[in-house]
Amino acid sequence: MAITKKAVVFVSLKDGVLDPQGVTIQKALAQMGYEDFISVRSGRFFELEINPEATDVGRKIDEVCTKLLANPVIEKYRVEPGE
Amino acid sequence: MKFGVVTFPGSNCDYDAYAAVRHVLGEEVEFLWHRSSDLLGVEVVILPGGFSYGDYLRAGAIARFSPLMEEVVRFAHSGGVVIGICNGFQVLTEVGLLPGALIRNRHLRFSCRYVHLRVERNDTCFTSACEKGEVMKMPIAHGEGNYYNFDGDISRLEDAGQVVFRYVDRDGNATQEANPNGSIRNIAGIVNAEGNVLGMMPHPERAVEEILGSVDGLKVFESIRSALLTPNLAGRH
Numbered sequence: 001m002a003i004t005k006k007a008v009v010f011v012s013l014k015d016g017v018l019d020p021q022g023v024t025i026q027k028a029l030a031q032m033g034y035e036d037f038i039s040v041r042s043g044r045f046f047e048l049e050i051n052p053e054a055t056d057v058g059r060k061i062d063e064v065c066t067k068l069l070a071n072p073v074i075e076k077y078r079v080e081p082g083e
Numbered sequence: 084m085k086f087g088v089v090t091f092p093g094s095n096c097d098y099d100a101y102a103a104v105r106h107v108l109g110e111e112v113e114f115l116w117h118r119s120s121d122l123l124g125v126e127v128v129i130l131p132g133g134f135s136y137g138d139y140l141r142a143g144a145i146a147r148f149s150p151l152m153e154e155v156v157r158f159a160h161s162g163g164v165v166i167g168i169c170n171g172f173q174v175l176t177e178v179g180l181l182p183g184a185l186i187r188n189r190h191l192r193f194s195c196r197y198v199h200l201r202v203e204r205n206d207t208c209f210t211s212a213c214e215k216g217e218v219m220k221m222p223i224a225h226g227e228g229n230y231y232n233f234d235g236d237i238s239r240l241e242d243a244g245q246v247v248f249r250y251v252d253r254d255g256n257a258t259q260e261a262n263p264n265g266s267i268r269n270i271a272g273i274v275n276a277e278g279n280v281l282g283m284m285p286h287p288e289r290a291v292e293e294i295l296g297s298v299d300g301l302k303v304f305e306s307i308r309s310a311l312l313t314p315n316l317a318g319r320h
Contacts (some may be wrong), residue, residue: 004088013186017231018265020187068148071177074231077139 005050011070012043034083047082061079084311086112087125089171091146093099096132096168096288104129108304117149126311127164128155130171132224132286141186142227143173144317152178154190164208164307165280171224172272172282181282182240183232191267193226197199197265197296200285201251204244207274208310209281212302218255219248219299221285223263227286230273232267237267248272248283 026040070077085103090097103189104112135146159165167175175181202213252261257269272283287300
């Protein structure tokens with residue numbers, strides 16, 4: 001039996017789009033004394049478990065990223081192979 | 084004249100919208116279930132406030148894939164009048180009927196209070212009962228109402244006169260203090276280029292009787308009614 005493959009999709013706000021969560025976390029870090037972290041950008045990730053017999057997986061991942069997982073108006077995404 | 088109110092799992096202002104139309108405006112209204120593919124012959128579609136699909140992923144992101152939304156998009160493209168309130172506005176941006184996106188409030192808090200809005204245009208089918216520049220009082224209740232779009236797109240939106248409502252102080256000034264969520268240029272409501280689709284974060288359906296603290300929201304519903312009675316105003320081609 002083929003080994004199930006995984007992919008991980010990272011979604012975050014595009015550069016230049018205000019990330020209020022990131023800003024708040026950065027301020028908290030500075031208050032805790034960690035002033036070296038001068039900027040924080042937040043985001044989320046999705047682990048996709050892929051049917052080993054699936055074909056054309058790269059295209060399908062791109063499709064679900066632009067259709068659902070990310071909002072292309074404000075967000076960017078990056079795909080990495082999972083463990 | 085028949086209005087339709089879409090109910091998604093997690094909608095919670097659907098009954099408010101229904102009551103505003105039926106009991107205050109005095110028009111016919113039907114609930115439209117999100118799994119259905121039938122708009123039941125309604126002439127206006129209201130996408131109500133709430134937390135469709137628990138706001139999972141992004142507010143409005145999952146609701147846009149409901150079978151009924153395909154019909155709503157078709158209806159809007161053929162010139163039908165659609166108004167999205169709060170979560171309904173978020174659904175309209177996610178489905179691409181309105182430009183831009185609604186992101187987390189700048190201060191990260193859920194805001195639930197009255198705000199003042201300035202009517203930027205009264206030649207739309209949603210504001211014909213208002214005066215241009217009129218200041219209206221309505222409640223907001225949202226955590227993700229921060230209207231965002233890129234600079235070039237904002238300029239195009241402004242140039243095309245698509246900004247219909249702006250957050251202002253009680254004297255009508257669009258100050259930073261009057262902006263409850265960080266929206267670019269104090270934007271509270273926009274229409275599409277054709278003028279038949281409106282999205283707004285404030286709740287007109289919760290401002291239709293004196294006991295609610297304001298009756299200003301009723302003007303939005305009265306405007307829609309007169310637009311439908313004067314079809315060339317409603318953006319139908």
